[in-house]
Amino acid sequence: MFVIRGNPIKFNIRNLSYVIRSAKEEDAKTLAEVRLQIDGETENMDREMGEAYIDEASFKQLIIEDTKSPYNLFLVCEANGKVVGFSRCEGSQLKRMSHKVAFGVCVLKDFWGYGIGTNLLKETIKFADTNEIKKITLNVLETNQKAIMLYKKYGFEEEGVLKKDKLLSDGNYYNTIIMGRFNE
Template sequence: MIINEQEFFVKGQQYVIRSAREEDAKELSEVRVQIDGETENMDRERGEAFIDESGFTQIIQTDTVSTRNLFLVAVVENQIVGFSRCEGIYLSRFAHKVEFGVCVVKDFWGYGIGKNLLQESISWADANGIKKITLNVLETNEKAIKLYQDLGFEIEGILKKDKILSDGNYYNTVMMGRFME
């Protein structure tokens, strides 16, 4: 689905949040690999589960026409610095919900990009009759957990020892959800 472009100015940084376009596919492929290598908060290590330009083109095409999917990008000076995606499930028993995921280039943390991507996604979900948004977050990402809670998400469960990180230790994944009455 497509949303209207929104402009933000936070802490001296101007950026736009808009729906992903097919011409973004190559850059999205590169940015995703970069972000995966910048933090252990993501599920993937750099280069894992690689999606090439044609893969992103297909995702964007699907999400553009789907009423249950939303693919957003954050753009600074014509450069994609973050993106988010809501993906719905097409089984009738799950048609009321979508799963949200977000990532932002590390140099652009602290400008509210992730928060604004999520808020735009929540607005879209609320306007389109989606009753529940779910997400998963690494237990050590306390800042993200607090943000999600501030925006109405609740902790629904814990996947114990779900991920192994570079320090060789196992970490829990926190499952969160926001339900609109």
């Protein structure tokens, strides 16, 4: 297995210029702040603001480990000199599960609608395809229809449902959709 972590890729969508690149250790402080803010902006994430907080040192360690691992990919999106979103693709060194990775993505609300999530996903798919990864998995809240449509557009299919998986601020329980993309 080999890893492709190429040069930054530039995008210009609706008057917003941004770059998608591999995470660097110096991004750690900003990543801690961005993740905390994103958790407070949407209920699509697993966490509420401040829960399961990852500090600068922990992000730095994660970046170091992901950079060394042929199974992991940590990407950031930088706009106006600031990290505005990121994605992680995490695999396993266990032989029986080394063919698959789990994908997660988050983008600051002010930057929704510029294709950032889509481009992070596309780069992750390239990484998986290039590295002979046979399956990408992800979880998505049933109410996040835009994300579900995006994932289906890029070859993901529904594999299952975790019923009443999340309790949101409206007091109701919601299902989590488990999706997978297979690379034969």
